[in-house]
Every structure is written in C-alpha cells, then in structure tokens.
Amino acid sequence: MMRWRGAMLDISRHYFDAAFIKKTLSSLAIFDYNTLHLHLTDDQGWRLESKVFPLLHEVGSIRKQSQNNHGLLEPTYDGKEHSGYLTQDDVREIVSHANSLGMQVIPEINIPGHTGALLAAYPQFGINKAAVEVSGRWGISDYLLRPFPETFEFLEKVFQEVATLFPSEYIHVGGDESLIDNWLKDPEVVAWMKNQDFLTTKDVFIYFMREVEKIIKGLGKKMVTWDDAFAFDPEQATQATVMSWRGDAIAQIALDHGREVIQGPVFPTYFDYSQEVSESEPLAIGGPVTLDDVLAFIPLPGVTGVQFQLWSEYIQSPVHAEYMMWPRAAALAYRCWGKGEDFESYFAERKAKLDELGVTIRDQNPLKRLNIAHLGIGEYYRGFDTDQMMQTLEKSAIAGEVAEFN
Ligand code: ACM
Numbered sequence: 381m382m383r384w385r386g387a388m389l390d391i392s393r394h395y396f397d398a399a400f401i402k403k404t405l406s407s408l409a410i411f412d413y414n415t416l417h418l419h420l421t422d423d424q425g426w427r428l429e430s431k432v433f434p435l436l437h438e439v440g441s442i443r444k445q446s447q448n449n450h451g452l453l454e455p456t457y458d459g460k461e462h463s464g465y466l467t468q469d470d471v472r473e474i475v476s477h478a479n480s481l482g483m484q485v486i487p488e489i490n491i492p493g494h495t496g497a498l499l500a501a502y503p504q505f506g507i508n509k510a511a512v513e514v515s516g517r518w519g520i521s522d523y524l525l526r527p528f529p530e531t532f533e534f535l536e537k538v539f540q541e542v543a544t545l546f547p548s549e550y551i552h553v554g555g556d557e558s559l560i561d562n563w564l565k566d567p568e569v570v571a572w573m574k575n576q577d578f579l580t581t582k583d584v585f586i587y588f589m590r591e592v593e594k595i596i597k598g599l600g601k602k603m604v605t606w607d608d609a610f611a612f613d614p615e616q617a618t619q620a621t622v623m624s625w626r627g628d629a630i631a632q633i634a635l636d637h638g639r640e641v642i643q644g645p646v647f648p649t650y651f652d653y654s655q656e657v658s659e660s661e662p663l664a665i666g667g668p669v670t671l672d673d674v675l676a677f678i679p680l681p682g683v684t685g686v687q688f689q690l691w692s693e694y695i696q697s698p699v700h701a702e703y704m705m706w707p708r709a710a711a712l713a714y715r716c717w718g719k720g721e722d723f724e725s726y727f728a729e730r731k732a733k734l735d736e737l738g739v740t741i742r743d744q745n746p747l748k749r750l751n752i753a754h755l756g757i758g759e760y761y762r763g764f765d766t767d768q769m770m771q772t773l774e775k776s777a778i779a780g781e782v783a784e785f786n
Contacts, residue, residue: 381717384642384685386415386486387709392422392497393518394696395441395464402477403698403737407706409481410733411713416478417486417552417687420466423496423515423523424693427465428487432541433502433534440497441465443514450663450761451518451693452785458757462516471545486604487546489538490554492525492588499523505531507566518693520782524562526569527588536595543599550621551601553592555609557782560585582780585609586616593618604642610634611780621684625650626777627770628680635682643680644687647770648673649712651704652691655742660749662703662756663694666764671744674711675723686716693757700755702740 387408389396396404405416420428426440442463447455466474478485491498496515499506506512507524515521525531542551560581563569569584578584589609596603603620607630610617614637621640624631634641646653647669654667661667679686688709695701710727720726734741743749764785776783 381412382679382683382685384415384687385413385713385717386417386642386644386685386687387413387705388417388419388644388687388689389701390419390422390690390692391427391464391466392419392425392692394446394692395425395427395462396692396698396701397464398466398470398474400698400701401474403739404701404705405474405478405481405483407702407734407737407739408709409483410730411710412717413709413713414483415486415685415687416483417488419488419490419691421488421490421497422494423521424518425462425464425514426497426501428471428542428545429465429467430538430541431468432537435501436498436538437465439501440514443516445516446757447517447693448758450758450763451665452763453761455517456758457516468545475546484548485546486548486550486552487542488552488554488604489542490556491535491592492527492555492585493523493558494521494554494556495525496521496523498525502534505534507562507569519785520557520559522559522562524558524560525588526566527563527584527591528572532591532595535592536598539595539599543601549602550604551596551599552604552623553589553596553620554606555589556606556625557608558585559782582612585612589618589620593620607631607634607777608782610637610639611777613780623687625689626773626783629774630777631680631683635680640684641680641682642685642687643683644689645770646773647766648677649686649688650691651688651708652694653764653766655704655708657762659760660746660752661760662700662752663758663760664704664756664763665691665694666762666769667766669708669766671708671711674708675715677712677715679716686712688712696757697755699740703742703750703752703755706734706739706741707744
C-alpha cells in the first residue's frame with residue numbers, strides 16, 4: 381500500500397470540532413486511510429489554541445461574518461460571527477484517537493501567505509505592519525509575512541508548540557498562493573532586499589521558505605509544502621515534500637528533482653467540487669468531480685502518496701462535509717490502494733461500518749438523496765468548470781506563478 385494515504389480537512393474556512401474530526405478519522409480508517417492533514421490556519425480563521433501566543437486563537441479564531449455566495453461574485457455576507465478552535469486537549473484527544481486507528485495527523489500552519497488570521501492577532505509580522513481583520517471573504521488575499529528575523533523567531537516558537545502537540549513525522553507549512561510582489565509595497569522590505577542583494581521577490585520567497593525549513597528540521601520534522609513553493613523555482617526550492625495540487629506535470633517535475641511527492645490534484649481529488657453540475661446540488665466552488673472521475677485516477681509512479689482535499693469555504697456542517705466526502709473518499713481508496721473485484725463490492729463490504737458511525741453518503745440515485753438544498757451556504761451558482769480550472773492551474777504551475785482565476 382502507498383505510504384501516505386491521505387485526507388485533508390479545512391477547519392479554517394468553517395470550523396469543524398474535535399467530535400467530527402474523530403468521527404472522520406474513524407470513517408477514513410475503514411478504507412485504510414492513514415493520514416489526516418488538518419488545514420488549521422488561513423485568512424479566515426486560526427483554529428488552534430496557543431499558550432505561547434494566545435492572541436492567535438483569541439483573536440484569530442473569530443470573524444465577524446462570512447461570505448455567503450460564490451467567490452467569483454460580488455460578495456454578500458451572512459452577518460453572523462463565526463468562531464471556533466481546537467484546544468490543546470482537543471488535539472491530544474484527536475491524536476490519541478488517530479493513534480488507536482494506526483493513523484497520523486499532520487498539522488498545517490500556512491505561511492507566508494494565507495496569514496490573515498495570524499496577522500489579525502499579530503500585525504507586526506505582516507507587510508507594513510498593517511492592521512488586519514480576520515477575513516470573511518473567499519479567495520486569495522494580499523496578506524504576507526515579512527521576511528525579517530523577528531518573524532522567524534515568532535514562527536520558530538509557533539512551530540515548536542505545534543510540534544509538541546502533533547507527534548507526526550511531518551509538518552505542513554502551506555506556501556501556496558502567496559502574492560509575493562506585495563513585499564514591494566513595504567519600504568522596509570524593499571530596503572532590506574537591497575541590503576541582501578535580493579533582486580526579485582522570488583529570491584525573497586526562496587529565502588523565507590529556507591529559513592522555515594531550518595526551523596522544521598531543527599524540530600526533527602519533515603516539511604511539506606503545496607507545489608507553489610517548489611514551482612516558484614525548482615532549482616532553488618527547499619527539499620520539502622511537495623503536495624501537488626496543480627496537475628501531473630508539476631508533480632513529475634518534483635519527482636524528477638528528487639522530491640517526495642503527495643498527489644492531490646484539483647481534478648479529481650478536490651472533494652469541495654460538486655459531484656454533478658446541477659442546481660439540485662448545494663453551492664460548491666465548481667464541478668464536476670464525479671465518482672467515475674475518481675475511479676479513473678491513475679497516480680504517477682514513484683509518488684509517496686495520494687490525498688483528497690475537503691476545503692470548506694462552501695461547507696459549514698458535518699452532514700454537508702460527509703455528503704461531499706462519500707462515496708468519493710471510498711473510490712479514491714479503492715483506486716489507489718484498495719483490493720477487490722470491483723468498486724461496488726468493495727464499497728458494499730464496508731458500507732455497514734459507515735452506517736454504524738452515522739455517516740452521510742451521497743447516493744448515486746437522485747431519488748434516494750437526502751434533501752440537500754439546506755446544506756449550502758448560499759444559492760447555487762455554477763462556479764468553476766473543473767477542466768478549465770485544471771488548464772489554468774497546470775499553466776500557472778509550469779510558469780512558477782500563482783494562478784489567476786478571474
Ligand atoms: C490550494 O488549493 N491553494 C492548495
């Protein structure tokens with residue numbers, strides 16, 4: 381079996397509590413998943429208690445309101461506060477439950493972009509030390525950490541605390557979708573760049589991630605990043621494990637450069653994309669990623685693992701999260717490490733266990749689907765076409781750029 385059999389749950393955009401995370405671990409274990417990657421921080425929320433920097437959860441876990449329409453539209457908001465974070469006791473419970481199932485839990489603290497919630501708590505580490513609010517809007521934001529010694533001293537303490545809570549072999553440090561030219565908007569960063577002989581913001585990014593790599597290595601951990609951090613400059617990038625989300629080509633380049641690769645391409649492993657393009661589905665980022673698409677996935681030879689992603693901008697309830705996960709999570713397991721004659725019998729043999737846990741499964745028969753209209757955060761909108769999205773992403777990955785969506 382593949383070494384990394386993964387699932388990612390985004391608890392930043394919408395918070396999911398320890399009870400749901402433990403239930404999810406139990407359901408994933410039925411299908412021999414061994415890794416749960418928790419996306420703990422982003423612009424929209426910091427979801428982990430910190431005793432060292434308490435403002436991270438005290439300020440960073442609360443946003444005033446949330447966008448309740450698609451990210452491509454002029455935002456409208458629900459006017460409701462959204463909050464929540466895992467206490468350190470929650471984490472110990474989650475890790476202990478995972479251990480009992482033979483699974484590991486990988487924490488992701490996303491830097492240097494996707495740091496709106498961190499900067500709402502500690503703005504002194506961001507460009508121009510600007511005041512920031514925890515964001516209620518979906519999409520990529522301008523927030524960026526400064527590449528200065530005080531930032532790395534702060535991050536070292538943050539990662540130290542994270543490492544004491546999560547015994548995993550790996551720590552994920554994000555590195556995706558960082559709008560690095562924003563460094564040029566901070567005169568102190570520009571002056572520092574001149575001083576360091578850094579000509580481009582890519583040089584700064586490489587430096588930043590290398591500093592973080594030293595921290596993670598110093599903690600005896602292996603670092604994982606999204607493929608962006610590698611693709612910016614494959615020759616200069618850190619040695620971190622590459623989690624490729626922008627297609628096979630960048631994954632293959634990472635393999636050719638001797639990196640460990642975890643494949644989690646938008647198509648067909650982003651389970652926040654709808655399983656059918658239909659107004660009877662809840663609002664999703666786009667689609668489709670069908671069950672058959674998942675069953676047809678062929679991992680590249682030589683990868684360390686495969687992982688599905690459940691981003692949660694458009695998903696705010698456990699029932700909805702499960703509706704998006706199942707049966708696609710079972711299909712990915714069958715395709716990548718499962719045994720048996722065919723998917724139907726593989727799934728049928730294990731379905732009773734999911735039922736015992738009370739897991740919601742999207743039925744292939746439309747007549748048997750639960751009434752799902754109430755699950756979404758807002759009105760149905762077509763959103764991104766999966767094929768077009770992949771073309772955009774693949775191009776941006778090869779060019780070493782952040783993808784532009786609109
Ligand atoms: C990603 O979807 N930004 C990894």
